[in-house]
Amino acid sequence: MSGTSGTSGTSGTSGGAFLGMPSFPEAAAVSTQDRQLRANLSHATRTIREKRARAVAELADWAELRAAGKAIKDHTLRHLDHYLLQLEAAVTTAGGTVHWAADAAEANRIVADLVLATGEREVVKVKSMATQEIGLNEALAAEGITAYETDLAELIVQLGDDRPSHILVPAIHRNRREIREIFAERMADWGRPAPEGLTDSPAQLAEAARLHLREKFLRAKVAVSGANFMVAETGTLVVVESEGNGRMCLTLPQTLISVVGIEKVVPSWRDLEVFLQTLPRSSTAERMNPYTSLWTGTSDGDGPSAFHLVLLDNGRTTALADQVGRQALRCIRCSACLNVCPVYERAGGHAYGSVYPGPIGAILTPQLRGTASEIDASLPYASSLCGACYEVCPVAIDIPEVLVHLRERVAGQGGHRLERAAVKAAGFVLDHPGVLAAGERAAAKARRLLPRRLPGPGGAWTDSRDLPDLPTEPFRDWWQKNRPQQDS
Numbered sequence: 001m002s003g004t005s006g007t008s009g010t011s012g013t014s015g016g017a018f019l020g021m022p023s024f025p026e027a028a029a030v031s032t033q034d035r036q037l038r039a040n041l042s043h044a045t046r047t048i049r050e051k052r053a054r055a056v057a058e059l060a061d062w063a064e065l066r067a068a069g070k071a072i073k074d075h076t077l078r079h080l081d082h083y084l085l086q087l088e089a090a091v092t093t094a095g096g097t098v099h100w101a102a103d104a105a106e107a108n109r110i111v112a113d114l115v116l117a118t119g120e121r122e123v124v125k126v127k128s129m130a131t132q133e134i135g136l137n138e139a140l141a142a143e144g145i146t147a148y149e150t151d152l153a154e155l156i157v158q159l160g161d162d163r164p165s166h167i168l169v170p171a172i173h174r175n176r177r178e179i180r181e182i183f184a185e186r187m188a189d190w191g192r193p194a195p196e197g198l199t200d201s202p203a204q205l206a207e208a209a210r211l212h213l214r215e216k217f218l219r220a221k222v223a224v225s226g227a228n229f230m231v232a233e234t235g236t237l238v239v240v241e242s243e244g245n246g247r248m249c250l251t252l253p254q255t256l257i258s259v260v261g262i263e264k265v266v267p268s269w270r271d272l273e274v275f276l277q278t279l280p281r282s283s284t285a286e287r288m289n290p291y292t293s294l295w296t297g298t299s300d301g302d303g304p305s306a307f308h309l310v311l312l313d314n315g316r317t318t319a320l321a322d323q324v325g326r327q328a329l330r331c332i333r334c335s336a337c338l339n340v341c342p343v344y345e346r347a348g349g350h351a352y353g354s355v356y357p358g359p360i361g362a363i364l365t366p367q368l369r370g371t372a373s374e375i376d377a378s379l380p381y382a383s384s385l386c387g388a389c390y391e392v393c394p395v396a397i398d399i400p401e402v403l404v405h406l407r408e409r410v411a412g413q414g415g416h417r418l419e420r421a422a423v424k425a426a427g428f429v430l431d432h433p434g435v436l437a438a439g440e441r442a443a444a445k446a447r448r449l450l451p452r453r454l455p456g457p458g459g460a461w462t463d464s465r466d467l468p469d470l471p472t473e474p475f476r477d478w479w480q481k482n483r484p485q486q487d488s
């Protein structure tokens with residue numbers, strides 16, 4: 001159940017924070033016990049992972065494309081003010097209207113007012129992470145406006161009163177049987193019911209969704225989208241997707257409102273060319289996306305007659321000010337880092353308490369929302385730092401580097417006092433080799449008496465880790481006895 005490459009949105013969020021979410025370790029302790037979830041995730045991520053590796057291997061210049069993507073994003077971020085103003089001028093010249101939103105509340109207010117001004121009370125949505133980040137569906141509902149998700153996976157999530165758990169495949173945690181049940185039970189509440197006798201064959205499920213959504217496409221007067229990219233030189237927005245629902249939303253309604261993070265701008269079409277090669281291969285393992293929709297303002301007699309672009313900050317300029325953390329803004333939402341992450345595969349996306357799960361979520365969410373809450377402070381620790389995410393990232397975001405950087409920030413604000421004390425003690429011991437050697441010998445002698453679980457608050461650390469067995473003698477003693485003669 002795949003959809004738009006990381007543009008996206010749905011239910012169950014408020015301002016980007018999933019309501020009532022516990023910290024990552026607490027949520028993961030529950031989700032890792034869910035055998036069905038782990039089986040669904042393991043199967044899906046392995047399949048996507050293998051397909052992606054084959055698609056990437058086809059390109060001899062993948063490394064160069066990756067380096068180019070990184071360089072383009074870094075250049076654009078360094079001159080973001082310039083390119084955003086260029087984009088605004090180009091969109092305005094092409095007949096669109098640009099709105100600037102500092103935060104989620106402002107963006108939601110702008111969109112709600114624009115919809116209300118049309119007199120409509122329904123909108124169709126193209127999958128858009130930015131709108132989900134700001135909790136747009138809930139904000140519109142509070143104004144009496146119903147937002148219909150049209151991406152297949154987002155539809156499953158919306159009908160199931162669920163939350164997305166993957167950037168690209170928001171319903172990755174559902175299998176076909178569960179999807180059939182959701183369709184059969186809930187479609188009638190939102191419009192056209194599921195056909196009688198619906199089975200869980202992919203063709204029947206897709207047909208049920210198609211029939212259900214088609215009446216919404218044909219009725220809608222207003223659409224809300226995100227965008228994968230915005231080209232500054234011409235004011236062109238780009239949405240890539242696999243199902244065609246995006247094309248319907250972007251062309252049929254009279255009014256189109258696009259909510260897009262400010263980091264999505266690229267300077268030129270030449271720059272766009274790089275990402276149109278790396279994004280599909282890295283996300284859906286396709287050589288190019290089945291649907292690549294591009295629009296520039298409005299055109300008489302063709303597509304929406306009114307176009308509004310809401311440029312969203314919502315923490316991005318704060319992230320931009322951080323010299324290490326800003327690389328997270330390079331992200332093109334391909335989701336490759338999720339599919340290779342051993343932590344994501346076992347814990348699932350919901351445990352991250354954010355629209356952005358997995359490794360990218362662990363570095364992006366704490367920068368966009370801050371690290372004051374328990375869930376946000378726990379996210380930089382939701383990683384083994386194995387580095388697989390960095391290896392696959394098509395824009396070379398060094399996620400482990402940012403994770404460590406954010407851990408320092410969390411520790412610095414007193415969030416993990418014990419960790420700070422432990423690091424300080426370790427620093428002292430490593431600075432004094434005599435103390436270290438004495439400690440090693442004492443530990444080797446007492447190895448049978450050492451507990452498998454640390455006492456007191458340290459127990460929380462060993463609850464999720466095995467303490468390694470201690471050797472019968474320290475390495476330095478072994479080396480003294482066994483080192484080759486010529487070294488002595």
Ligand code: SF4
Pocket residue numbers: 330331332333334335336337338360389392393394395396397
């Ligand atoms: S961090 Fe890199 S790999 Fe992960 S979603 Fe973003 S672009 Fe893709």
